[in-house]
Amino acid sequence: MCTVGQDEVVIVLEIIPDEKTVPRDIFCHFQCLYDEAGKGNTVSNMGHFIFNDNFLDSKDHGGMLYICPTFQCLHKLMIPSPPYVFGILLQKWEVPWAKVFPIRLLLRLGAEYRYYPCPLISVRNRKPVFFEIGHTIMNLLADFRNYQYMLPQIKGVTIHMEDKKTIINFPRNRYDELMKVVGSSNEHVMAIGASFSSDADSHLVCIQNDEGNYQTQAINIQNKPRKVTGASFVVFNGALKTSSGLKAKSSIVEDGLMVQITPDNMAALKQAMKDMVNYNIGCGSVNVPIPDEEVIIQWIEDDKNVNVGVKSPIDNLPMDGIESIHIPNATDYMGEHRVIRWTDVFFIQNEDTGSAREPVDLSRLAETLSNASCIALASHLDKLKDASLMKIGLRVTIESEKVGYEIGACGEKLPDFYMNDLDNELIPVIHSAASQTNDGAICLELIFHILN
Structure with a gap:
């Protein structure tokens, strides 16, 4: 794959009874990825591929989600030299989420299989973890019908929820992308999708129940106390009225965060982002000097989570963090x-x-x-x-x-x-x-x- 500019691809497929060989469809998929990469259409972390025909003897297999491994165990797996991604088999109902908000799908699979953040094994003919889209906040932030607009998901942005404090980290080298979000957001709403954080020990997960409603759960690293919980997105809602008696209000919505602030606070937040300065939002009653909770927007060092494990063929110089x-x-x-x-x-x-x-x-x-x-x-x-x-x-x-x-x-x-x-x-x-x-x-x- 590397000869056509494509990260190598690993697929770990669960064997079905009496299966003696790797199914031909897997090799056809590799060939398809190779051909597409030759045209300049590559897949990378959080990317996807959609199947238009039957795949692995089922029309319910809808595509693949590609991810870089984080906490998953790779022992005894044959893996290529970095960079590489793992392909995870998706059901048709899950494909819209792979297109619109893949981190939600990744973590939901983790919750399903009780494996943090998600398993690397592809399971055939399983029950999909999502069904009809139904009522979700994502309907307001992304276009599930024509995919004309999406929730902007910015690499390296992380949301860490701790006791009485939420920290939203903006890497300095993502300034231009964040300015596009500021410029395209309307007066009252600004939404930003986050990356999976390896610094968190747990993460919010959005579960769709049998009635189609969305609920919030959390998934965490086994045998590790929960101190820092990651969230997948933040919505700043600048329509909070001063008559509410609140400075600001922060609440969990599905697998993300809703921060309600006044119009003046919204304007000040956007200006702080433009000026690349930190900004604190105190939540709670205007009559209380110490806020109930703080939402802290801070600029951090450049996101260097690229080419991890890649080495130069000249002298094995590590290329970690080099664009x-x-x-x-x-x-x-x-x-x-x-x-x-x-x-x-x-x-x-x-x-x-x-x-x-x-x-x-x-x-x-x-x-x-x-x-x-x-x-x-x-x-x-x-x-x-x-x-x-x-x-x-x-x-x-x-x-x-x-x-x-x-x-x-x-x-x-x-x-x-x-x-x-x-x-x-x-x-x-x-x-x-x-x-x-x-x-x-x-x-x-x-x-x-x-x-x-």
Whole structure:
């Protein structure tokens, strides 16, 4: 999958009686994911795939939800090198939730199987955990009919409920996405979907009972006391009247939080978000000096929960927290019998630079480096493949004190044999880039794969 810019995919399927082989549909699904990724349509954490035909001998199997594992046990599982996601088989009734609000579905499956936060095993022909949508607050926040609008779910935002205190964490590197929420929200309502928090020891879960009504429960890590409970969304309702006698009111709604505040508080909250400053909301009667409960909106360090466990093929440098993008439809460069393909670029941030350059500024440089590398290596592809050097990393550093590159595979530098051709192609590109760069250091790592 990595050769088409797709995270690897793991499916753990429960065996049914007398089943001797892995069902063909699973392999067809892998092929479909591979083909779609080749067109630029990849799936990642909290993504989904919808089945249009029978799958595993049932028309009730509606699709897959893909998740990154957190607290689940992975012992004795055959798993690929990171990054990878697990695919969980869904029933047709659950598909709308996978599209609109996947964290609700994930945690509801966890409650069903008493496994935190959710099991990784796909069970066929099980009873769906949700049925007709019915009356839920999500009807007000998302479009279940045409999927024209959704509750914005912002990566790295977490909601932690503790005794007498709720903390809503906004990562600083999600400022632009939060500003879109502020800009698109109306005068009275602003809703934000949160991420699953690995810092919480429990989480609110929304259960739909047999009558179709939605109720709140909690799911927690086994044998661990509940101190911090996560929530899946927050709705700020700015229509609280001053005549109510309340400063603000906070309440649990399904698997989220409703915070009712006055129009003035709503305007002040939005301004605080624009200014990237913390904001406290005291809840309870206006006549009481100490609030019954506090809702604290705070800005935290950048969300670095990306590429966890990924290592550089050059020297096994951990890539945890380093942003990257997959390269769909990259040009294949032909050798005699094989091709080389550029699949990823990592934007390594140097701590000693004052300019954090956005990936879009570096796309042209990355493409030029990719072309030069592929041209240099094209005549050597058979030799590299014979030496099992099929995944190659190129790290280029351009800063005031240092300009150069490193290239390697399997945790070691490429042999000197390849350096002459690489120097001829790469050094002019790197020096040209260095001459145009005067606002801090750049460090990129490109990943290539050699394919038959």
